[in-house]
Amino acid sequence: xxxxxxxxxxTTGLETIDQIEETxxxxxxxxxxxGFVQNYGFTSVAxxxxxxxxxxxxxxxxxxxxxxxxxxxxxxxxxxxxxxxxVIQYLLKTRKPFSWDTAYRHASKFGRxxxxxxxxxxxxxxxxxxxxxxxxxxxxxxxGCDDIPEDPKVLAMIELVSISCYMHLVKxxxxxxxxxxxxxxxxxxxxxxxxxxxKTNWEIATILGLSEESVKAYLKNISKKLxxxxxxxxxxxxxRKGLIIP
Amino acid sequence: MVYFVxxxxxxxxxxxxxLIYRLxxxxxxxxxxxxxPNCQDGxxxxxxxxxxxxxVLVYDDNDNLVACSRLNTTTxxxxxxxxFPHHCEFSGVPxxxxxxxxxxxxxxxxxxxxxxxxxxYLQMCLAVTKFVVASGIRKVTWLSHKTRYTKSVVVxxxxxxxxxxxxxxxxxxxxxxxxxxxxxxxxxxxxFVKIDWSETLQDLPVRSARKAA
Numbered sequence: 001x002x003x004x005x006x007x008x009x010x011t012t013g014l015e016t017i018d019q020i021e022e023t024x025x026x027x028x029x030x031x032x033x034x035g036f037v038q039n040y041g042f043t044s045v046a047x048x049x050x051x052x053x054x055x056x057x058x059x060x061x062x063x064x065x066x067x068x069x070x071x072x073x074x075x076x077x078x079x080x081x082x083x084x085x086x087v088i089q090y091l092l093k094t095r096k097p098f099s100w101d102t103a104y105r106h107a108s109k110f111g112r113x114x115x116x117x118x119x120x121x122x123x124x125x126x127x128x129x130x131x132x133x134x135x136x137x138x139x140x141x142x143x144g145c146d147d148i149p150e151d152p153k154v155l156a157m158i159e160l161v162s163i164s165c166y167m168h169l170v171k172x173x174x175x176x177x178x179x180x181x182x183x184x185x186x187x188x189x190x191x192x193x194x195x196x197x198x199k200t201n202w203e204i205a206t207i208l209g210l211s212e213e214s215v216k217a218y219l220k221n222i223s224k225k226l227x228x229x230x231x232x233x234x235x236x237x238x239x240r241k242g243l244i245i246p
Numbered sequence: 247m248v249y250f251v252x253x254x255x256x257x258x259x260x261x262x263x264x265l266i267y268r269l270x271x272x273x274x275x276x277x278x279x280x281x282x283p284n285c286q287d288g289x290x291x292x293x294x295x296x297x298x299x300x301x302v303l304v305y306d307d308n309d310n311l312v313a314c315s316r317l318n319t320t321t322x323x324x325x326x327x328x329x330f331p332h333h334c335e336f337s338g339v340p341x342x343x344x345x346x347x348x349x350x351x352x353x354x355x356x357x358x359x360x361x362x363x364x365x366x367y368l369q370m371c372l373a374v375t376k377f378v379v380a381s382g383i384r385k386v387t388w389l390s391h392k393t394r395y396t397k398s399v400v401v402x403x404x405x406x407x408x409x410x411x412x413x414x415x416x417x418x419x420x421x422x423x424x425x426x427x428x429x430x431x432x433x434x435x436x437x438f439v440k441i442d443w444s445e446t447l448q449d450l451p452v453r454s455a456r457k458a459a
Contacts (some may be wrong), residue, residue, distance in 0.1 A: 010336045014405060021403070133397050152449075156409040160421075163392075167399040171434075 001151055012036065013157040017164040026169060030065040033165045037143055044068065044123065044144035047166055048082075050137050051090060063139060063169045072121040076114075086111035086126045091137045092189055097159060099148060100126040107136055127160045131166045139166060184238070185223060193217045215229045248304050248312065248366060250373045256297035265311045266301060267291040273352035279416040292440060294318055294325055294349070299380055302374055304366065312358065313366055315351040315374065320387065325349050326407075326422055330389055333422035334407040340424050344384040351390070371401070378427045386427050392419040402431045 001009070016036040023029045034045050049063035066073060075081075082088060086107035090098055093106070100123075104115050115123075126144040130137050141162035149155060184192065188210075194204045201219075205212045219234065230235040255263065269289035274280045282290055286420070295316070304313040318324045320341045327339045334340070353366055378386055387407070398404040402425035409420035 014336065017405065131396060133393050138396075153409055159410070160406050163396050164399055169394065170400055 001153070006153060009153060009157050012039070013161055016161050020165050020168050021162070023168070024172065026065050026172060029165060029169055029172070030067065033065075034067055034159065036161055037158060040125075040149050041147065041157065042143040042145045044126070047089065047139065047162070048142065049139040050088065063166065063173060065169065067141050070123060072118070075117075082115050084108065084110050084113055087140065087142050091128070091130050091140050092193065095132045095137070097127055097129045097155060100128070100142075100144075103128065121198060127155070129162045141166065155194045162237065184225065188218055188222050188225075190221060191215060192234065192238045195219070195231060196239065248306055248369070250302075250369075250372070251303040251305065252377050253301055253303070254297065255295060255299040255301065258301060262303075262311075263291075263295070264289070266314050267295070269311055269314060269354055270350050270352055273354060274350065277355065281415045290350070291327075293323070296322075297419055298322075300346075300377070302338045302370060302377065304370060304373075306357065310357060311354075313370055314368060317346045317374070317378065317386075318349070319333070319343075320345045320347055326387055326389060330422060332408070333389055333411060333420070336406065336408050340385065340387055340407070342385075344382060345424070346378060346383050346386050348386050350449055351388075353404040354427040368435070372432065375402075375427050375432055375435065379432065383427055384453065385424050387422065387424045389420055392421050395421045395423055398423065401435045402426055 012155040013036070016032060019032045020029055023032060030047075032043070033047070034042075037045060044067050046066035046068060047063065048066075066220075069078070076085075086103035089101060089111060090103040090106055100115065104112060107115065123144050124146055125148060126142060127148050128140045131139050131141065143158070149158075191204055194207060199207070200202055201212050201215045204210070205215045208215070210218075217232065218244060223229070223240075224235045226234055228237050248388060258266075268287070271288050272422050273287060273428055274290055275285055282292075284292060287356040296318070298319065300317040300318070302315045303311060306312050320327070320339075321343060324347045331339050348446045351370065352434060353363055353370070355363055358366060374386075392410050395404065395406070402423040407422040407424055412419050
């Protein structure tokens with residue numbers, strides 16, 4: 001892209017942010033957001049809040065917008081795919097944008113099955129932009145396409161628009177910044193994830209490349225943050241608060 | 247309980263300014279890993295610490311400085327105009343009498359629990375916003391982590407001034423941004439942030455002298 005195209009990219013991106021902030025319904029947010037990313041070859045979008053699916057009283061109360069077909073959307077929700085979707089799982093491991101291929105490579109067998117199935121619904125490739133606030137992931141924007149744009153400035157602008165889009169949805173939904181994830185650091189979330197899987201401190205230390213003392217220190221800090229008295233209490237509290245997905 | 251003081255550089259005694267520079271060094275250099283030039287003897291002081299610089303200072307009950315930040319006018323040389331203009335590639339560095347720059351927003355984590363840190367961060371946001379609104383400032387620019395940009399978007403009308411730039415010092419993406427500071431932002435801050443607003447905080451003075459030791 002040349003200088004003029006970059007100027008257009010910036011202008012269009014900023015105008016899109018303006019338009020998103022003028023919307024009052026998730027449907028309108030989706031319309032503006034999808035209209036913007038379509039310019040760069042994206043054919044589907046899904047914006048999803050990271051939350052414990054077992055605790056969702058009403059999925060409609062959480063942040064979720066998508067251009068998915070009704071059939072795939074219903075299948076994804078009713079089959080409990082949110083819990084195992086490799087894109088959502090990989091969110092816990094990074095704060096940088098990542099391709100669906102990357103998520104696939106790190107996925108469980110069941111996770112790979114979800115992506116394989118999605119291909120039957122027309123999804124080929126895509127990229128996810130984590131929405132994070134420093135203490136952990138809140139959610140993500142996951143965009144489908146045939147070929148991921150290579151220009152880093154295009155991806156950077158899409159990420160900026162995605163951030164505004166997600167946070168505007170937070171405003172529309174009236175959710176506080178304490179809703180969803182965000183109380184544990186990335187490393188603490190990883191440690192809790194493995195604790196919930198029944199791993200010992202030594203095993204967690206080996207997996208994460210830490211010393212056993214460091215793992216103990218993380219657990220101590222988690223316990224302070226969650227106001228818990230022991231390991232089991234930390235796990236149950238983290239699950240209850242939606243800080244980890246069991 | 248903490249209390250806030252907002253004073254200009256010319257009003258702050260030299261020994262208090264030293265505490266500010268040392269706290270900033272501790273947080274920015276030692277905790278965050280910033281590679282700041284001209285940092286000597288454990289002090290972070292630069293050419294933008296001027297007599298007209300406004301400092302937002304937070305003290306605990308024992309009179310320890312636990313957090314601080316600074317505000318500079320954008321009509322004079324400031325960080326974005328002199329050091330980081332490349333962060334403002336969309337439409338240049340914003341300047342104006344009613345635009346100030348916020349920088350060095352630091353909280354001493356060692357002295358606080360996680361919950362206290364979060365509360366203090368939000369209280370400082372409120373203090374800064376109330377102060378600039380009362381001072382007739384309509385917009386504030388800053389350069390910070392992408393994650394802080396994300397937080398900002400939900401409270402203030404915030405726009406990026408350029409694309410994020412990655413820094414190896416602390417492996418973070420940084421964004422320059424401009425945000426609207428108005429009564430609506432103060433209202434949103436209160437609406438979206440669930441903390442116990444004390445009477446003192448509700449009536450936070452926009453300018454006050456430090457209490458006598």
